[in-house]
Amino acid sequence: MSEAIEESSSAGDGLMIEMVDVHKWYGDFHVLRNINLAVEKGERIVICGPSGSGKSTLIRCINRLEEHQRGRISISGVELTDDLKNIERIRREVGMVFQHFNLFPHLTVLENLALAPIWVRKTPRAEAEEIAMNYLERVRIPEQAGKYPGQLSGGQQQRVAIARSLCMNPQIMLFDEPTSALDPEMIKEVLDVMVELAHDGMTMLCVTHEMGFAKTVANRVIFMDEGQIIEENEPEEFFTRPQHDRTKLFLSQILEH
């Protein structure tokens, strides 16, 4: 992984995400409890924690793939409510990368990338395809443009998925365990793309267990357990001097080997 990224323009640039006292239940199960989180423009946040701790649910609430039942979430000042117009407006500005890529298997790589700009942003087809080729070059697979997703390796598919989100020119990128479904030798090619993105100043929220990535890229690491944010700190502090017992246990379990 590349060298640590120098501290980008510090706070005050504008609040991108604000979550205040957010709660969510699945039936009786209380998945998110009292989540308070503020993300500035250009911040890179890594969320970790044991499985079932609500990490994925938390970032899926940000683009309303999941609904929260209490509290307030605003994205660039727009509050997420039942208003469908607002939801679609926010989704245009928030890109998401999934654990299982979720590329559209019936479309070629280029069509996957150009689809949203054409149909959501109303970009003319030729221009959308040009944008798509640009991003394919950035993720270093322009030669795969005419293939179908099923013909690519996992790492290539995930890079296509990242490029697909970037084609909408989002202000925020959400990553939901982007490397968990990959074979080990493919993890690096995906992380490299994400590191580059961080260098360019993208606001990123990343659920991951890649602690190396967290150390080099994140400004803040958030540890969650049982639906709550237990601990929140700069990566250096977080890894060397964790405060809570639960955090210490978790770190010892994933860093021991």
Place this chain on the structure above:
Amino acid sequence: MTDLEHPSLAPPVSSVGIVGWMRQNLFSTPLNAGLTLLAVGLIYFLLVPLFEWAVWNADWRGSDQSDCTSGGACWVFIRARLDLFIYGFFPTSEYWRVDVVFALLAVLIVPQFFDRFPRKGWIGLFTLIGFPIIVYFLMMGGSFGLEPVETGKWGGLILTLVLAFVGIVAALPIGIVLALGRRSTMPVIRTICICFIELWRGVPLISVLFMASVMLPLFLPEGVNFDKLLRALIGIVLFQSAYMAEVIRGGLQAIPKGQYEAARALGLGYWKSMSLIILPQALKLVIPGVVNTFIALFKDTTLVLIIGLLDILASVQSAIVDPAWRNVSTEGYLFAAFSFWVFCFSISRYSQALERKLQTGYSR
């Protein structure tokens, strides 16, 4: 390394050529040999007489019963009554209008069998939307200086094709809407769709046709009456769309949740994610089921004979009972069966080609 001399083996039993193939596949064990002989015997005793009856001893030329003398199949009957089987009771002077419909259909279908035909998509769209309108004006007459032909005179193959084509073209989109409605999160829409589907699936097509033709006029005010063929068509379309909806719903359920989420996360609204992402994949998955329904629909059109419409089967039947011909029912029914088989088999082959073409090499 040592130079050991291998013992020489007997030459292998021949596995090439006709004899080799037969030895491997037909006579490999005594049991297989016995079964092969049995099968050959059965084919001989069944197919030879059939061939003698249908081809060797058959009468092909002539114009009436007196020309059928050889004791084989009387294909003269089919020849003589072919006009009835194809055009029904359409006025003889207006046969050309039906011929134009057949010719147009053939011309429009041909491009669909080629991979890269210019403007293939538009031709397909025209076949589904523009073509039926042309057929309507051409067959009904009454405008453009054409003599009006009431639908009671339509019959035979052309009636079967009209029923099947309209049924297929209209049932698919209605089925898609019903399937989406049944999966809707809006309770009112979902309930309406469930009620509609379960109602139409719960009744036999014959009773639907019977209702449309006998009961419906009783409920309509005096003097209000609409075409019997139109009533039958509406009945068939609504009935088949309920089946279609359930087939398509199966496809919608097979699409992974991640596809819906990815579409939504990109900012695509409901109709765009359905039409661009979900339906193209779901419909491809259910091609076998949809074609199954199409073929069933094609054959179910024969049921309109119960309300007095003479489709190809009914027109064959009416010709068989004609006292001018005797003992021609086998020939007549074989002809009707063969006509249905040609169309249904073509639909089936086309769907298989379509499935192969849409295969994009993904495993999920």
